Amino acid sequence: MKLDLANPAWQQTLPPARSLATDAPVAACAFSRDGNTVAFALGDGQVRQMPADIKAPIPDATPALHSGVVMALIGDPVGDGFVSGGDDGRVLRVALDGTATELLVQKGKWVEHLAAHRNGAVAAGVGRTMFAIKDGEVREFGPHQSTVAGLDFSKDGGRVACAHYDGITVWSIGQVVLPPRRFAWRGSHVALKWSTDGKFIATGTQENDIHVWRVAQATDMRMQGYPAKVKSLSWTADARFLYTSSQPVFTAWPFAGKGPEGKPPLQFGDEGAGLMTVVAAHPTAEFVAGGYDSGELQLGDIKTKRSVVLKMADSSAITCLAWAPDGFRLAVGNDRGDLLVIDLRR
C-alpha cells in the first residue's frame, strides 16, 4: 500500500476527509470488522455510526444507548457492528441500525475497557473484575486488587492480561482452568497492550514511565523519561516496535533481536505539535499516526523517518485514533466532539 507522507499539499490542506461536529467529548472510535463502518463513542451516551466511505451520506443520529458516557468501543468480533461499554455499567452489542442488545450489566459500575479477539471473545474491565464474553457465555475473572485500568488479549486469544495497582494479572480464559499469573511492579499501571507477536506485555504507569514484561521468561524492563503518564501504547503489526504517547515526537522502542535494553528509543517527527496524547501504529505497513493535546495530527513512516503534520482546522485535544483494517482510512475524535474520517489513499 502507499501513503503519500511526502505529499506537501497535506501541510496546506487536509487530505480528503469527512467531519461531523457534535457537542460531546469523544472517548473512543473504532472501525467495524469489515471496515465498512466507523463509530464514535460520545459523552452523551450515543454510539455515532457512519459509513467509512467519506463520500457516502452521514445517517441521522440514533438515540443514546448508554445513560451517561460511552467509555469504550470496539468492532464486534463476530459481526459487522460494534461493542460498547458505558458508565451505566452495561456492555452492548450495537447493530448497524443503531439498535443494541445487552451482553452484560453491572449496576453502579463503569465499563471502562473493552478488547476483542478475532476468535469472537470480548473482554470487559468493570471495576475490579474482568469479564470474558464468548458465544453468549459470560465468565468472571478477579477481583483484582484495584480497578482494571487496561486489558488486552494474547495473540492466540486464550489469555487476557489486566493492568491494576502493583502489576498485571494474566488469566487463561479457555475451558481448561489455570491459575492466573501475576507480574509485579509497584505503582499504578494505567494502560496495557500485549504485543502483536504475543511475547511482551507493555504497561504505562501513573509515574511517567512504561514497563514491559517478557511473558515466557517473566523478566521485565522499565523505560523512563516521559514528561507525563503514558496512556497510549501501540505495537507495530510486525511487533518490532512499541510506540508510546506522551512525547512531542513519535517514540518507538525496538523489540526486534535482543530487545530495547540499553538502547534509546527511535524518535522522529515534527516537535512543534505539542504533547502526543494518542498513538496508533498502522495495521499493515510501517506507518504511524499520532494525535496531540493541541488538536494536531501527525503521520509518520518509521523506515524513512519522514512525517507530516496534517493541516487541521481549529481543533482540540485528540482523544482517540483508529485505523481501518485495510489501513487506508483513519478515524479521529477529540475532546470537543469533532468526528473525523480521513481517506489517505494516494
Added chain:
Amino acid sequence: MANPQSSAQVPVTVLTGYLGAGKTTLLNRILSEQHGKKYAVIVNEFGELGVDNDLVVNADEEVFEMNNGCICCTVRGDLIRIIEGLMKRKDKFDGILVETTGLADPGPVAQTFFTDDDVKARTRLDAIVTVIDAKHFFGQLEQGSEAEQQVAFADVILLNKTDLVSADELKKVEDKIRGINRYAHIFRTQKSQIELDAILDKGAFDLGRILEFEPDFLHSGHDHNHGDEVASLSISADRPVDPDKFQKWMGALLQIKGPDIFRSKGILAIDGAPRRYVYQGVHMMMDSDWGSPWKDGEARSSKLVFIGRNLDGDNLKRGFEDCLK
C-alpha cells in the same frame, strides 16, 4: 492571580469526618437545596443518598503507594480515573464533592490533586471540609489517629450536633480542635445546617487566595510542643528570604519530616521580588507560585504555617531564620 486557569477548573470539595458525624446529612442538603448548581458526588456507599438529580459515583478508595520510595506519597488512583471519566461527559459540573469513609486518612485524596497532570488541568482542590460530632469527638480521638488527622487536614470544620452537648462541653471540644489546627474555620452547626457559601468554592488550596481564606494567617502564633500530638504552629520573619536557601531547607525538611507534616503553607517575601511567593503542601508534595504584588510601603513579612505531629518549633524557627538575608 496565581493561576489564570482556575476559573475553568472544576472545584473539588473533600468531605471527611467520622462515621455518624453528619457527612451524609450535609451531602443530602447540598444536593437537594435549590441553588441552581450541578454537582457530581463521589461516595463510598451507594444508597445512603436520597437524590437522583445529580450524578452520584461510587468509589472504592483505592490508594496506591508511589514508586518513589516515599511512604507518605500515597494517591487515590480511583479518583484520577473517576475525574477523567466525569470530564468525558457532555454535561459539565459546577463542582465535585468527594466523600471519604469515616476512617479515611485525608492525605491520599489531597495528594491526588498534587500528583496527576490531567486532574490538575481539569479540576482544582478547593477545600477539605471535616464534619465533627461534638458529642463523640473525644471518644473518637481515643479510638485511633483518624479523627485527629481529619481535623489536622481541615480547611473548614463543621462542629456538628452542638445541640447534644452543654456549652461547657462544646468549649472543650472547640479548644481541643484549636489545639490541633488553629487555622481552620470552625462553624458550629446542628443537623449539618450551614450556608453552602461557607463551605463550597472557598479556594483554600488556591495559592492566590491563601491570605484571603485565612484572616488570622498573618497574626503570629506561639509555638507549642505537643510531643506526639498533632499541633499547628506558625513562624514569621520581617527580613527577606533567600530563595535558594529556602528551597534547600524546605526540600530537606519535607524529605525527612514529610510523613509527620500534614499541611504546610507559606507566604514569602523573597529578596528583591516584587510579588509574594506562595506555597502549599500536603506531606512531601508541594505547589508554589508567585502571588499578588507587594504594595508600596507595605511591610514585607513572611509567614509559614505547619500542621503536623512532633513539630519542633524552635528547630523549625532556627531553620527558617537561616534562610533569611
